[in-house]
Amino acid sequence: MMKIRESFPLSSIRRQAKANLAQPTTSFRDETVVVIGATGVMCSEACKVLAQLDVGTLVLGVRNVGKAEALVDEIVTECGIARERILIKQVDLTSFESTKAFAADLNKSLPRLDVLLIGSATNNTKKFVTRDGWEENLQVIHLSCAFLTLLLLPKLQISANENHTPTVISNVSSSAVRMTGPWMKFPAKGSQHPNKPPAPAPAGYLRDMSDGKVIWQIAQYGVCKIVHYCWLETLSSLLDPGQVHVHSLDPGCTRSPLSTGSVIARAYLKVFGRSPLTCGRAIAHSCLPVENSHGAMLWDYEVEKPTSFMKSAKTREMRKVVWDETRSVLEALSPDAVQVYAELDQKGGRMSSDRFLDSIKN
Template identity: 80%
Template sequence: MVKLREAYPFGEIRRQAKAQLAQPTASFHDKTVVIIGVMCSEAAKVLAQLDVGTLVFGVRNVAKAEMLVDEIVTECGFARERILVKQVDLVSFESTKAFAADLSQSLPRLDVLLVGSATNNTKRFVTGDGWEENLQVIHLSCALLSILLLPKLQDSAKQRHSPAVISNVSSSSVRMTAPMMKFPKVNQPKPPAPAGYLRDMSDGKVTWKLAQYGACKIAHYCWTEALSSLLDPGQVHVHSLDPGCTRSPLSTSSLVARAYLKAFGRSPLICGRAIAHSCLPVENSHGAMLWDYEVEKPTRFMTSAKARDMRKIIWDETRTVLEALSPDAVQIYADLDQKIAGMSSDRIIDCVKE
């Protein structure tokens, strides 16, 4: 049972909202950073001020992104030719795969993959691929993109002799949604595909519709944590970040969200600084959740037996989905399997053990 004060640590969230984070000082000189979603617009400005080599925006709305580019050039004095805008629609697996292939072929190097795209539909929409939209955008497509770009990130780390980074923008909903979710039952026979826990989540059987966003964030966090256990942090550093709450199209979509924002919201600049900082291989953050500039202590829920079971199920089921979508994903997972075989048991999170 998740304790109420652990799921809703309003005191901590209030302190986070009032925190004044200093501007990051680490240079991003000559690094290539791919940003998924215009939601990370303030972080892009911070990265520009830190002399990032190349910014690549992967967005659904190109016109909106071009307006952001104009702002960065004007406000930061950043060279327009160092910013690329590419279209990707995460509600489409084909668009996601095409985007990953484009980046793999066209970019000389990829140092940071910043995953900040999300949707928060309070009504249920199903994509053309047959998945609930929140689940596909927040988890499945982002997992597909991370897997397909993993070889590029690893090659870039070898070139630079410095870790590449996958940073996933999460939220406090990872804590708050846990008490409202149904967890998978691991002792029952595995249902035939396409049934399973992810399919139940897609069909609205795991939590109520207003909590679907948080459930999908939990799914992706579980998957990210499992992935990190298979990667050498000296090559690819993986973590998630809770940057706090700021005004955005997602946060103003309902009366409850607006009230929450009024009580716990912070300026876009402070959120941008937190997100930019998460693009660094922060000490002890590999596989963990960052709370601004600090590594957050895992909640009791995320270290529970139920959470370990859920991580394994989400990892396995996501692998089944992604391998069906891409032969490249099959090969990349096979490479990860070889690394598992060569690891000591204490390096592997229980959720991905055979």
């Protein structure tokens, strides 16, 4: 019964249906915002909201350039923003090489970076494996997004120092973080000794996820969202919120190719679904350094209290495993990732397992 109450709280369902968020009013003048997955249903609306808020430069990170060009036409027509202030950059998160090249392009070409908004996702209910050898949901939702975040983190830090205002990493999460958690398999206790180096990429919990040993494929999307949320929580614990703010956001549900794959989902959205504009406003608002939100989950314009699942001892231990195994994967991909991790070690200290769990207990 506890699992059902926590996974499907009636108050959240009512809140999801009734929300009518006001348009954000804080200007993004002179700021550069990078939106990954910009052509998605919700993120395309968020791009329009950002344009209405006078964003300085809007960078659309997309897989399909044709769809992005059509979106630019819509933004220019509906929002009156100059076309020159919108850039299209191609990136394919199913490829680590594409992700690395995209980050290198941004680091070289952008004078500043104020917001990294990651809204890309895939929800494959059948298993697909990428050219890099990982289950596609896991690579797109977690590994490539973590890789991109690390590679762009120095740019965000430099921009914060130069412009004397916090920059923002905002990740569009999902109610799946709440709904999937109680049903997933955790790493085996003691599977990774705290004094040993991280498990190599071919082994460990992430590889079990990729091989379908953690949860059914139909629920893989939710587990990947949980894993990335845990990774972001850990990253936030090593960053100064006065320099870089880290947010996760549940913008609610709307009709999209990701959420209409089943009869139950279509029926739910018909009754309780939000408009894409409402979701887009929530996403745009998450690009602001909201007070007391660093490292937390946002729901609409408020900081959401963590569920008992996210506070559990098992989940705290999983954060450590996810952080270490993700590190072993990403450091093998790029010396730049090695350098960023080394700098995080210097600032936060390379944490022992016990110290790490104490730091995120609350």
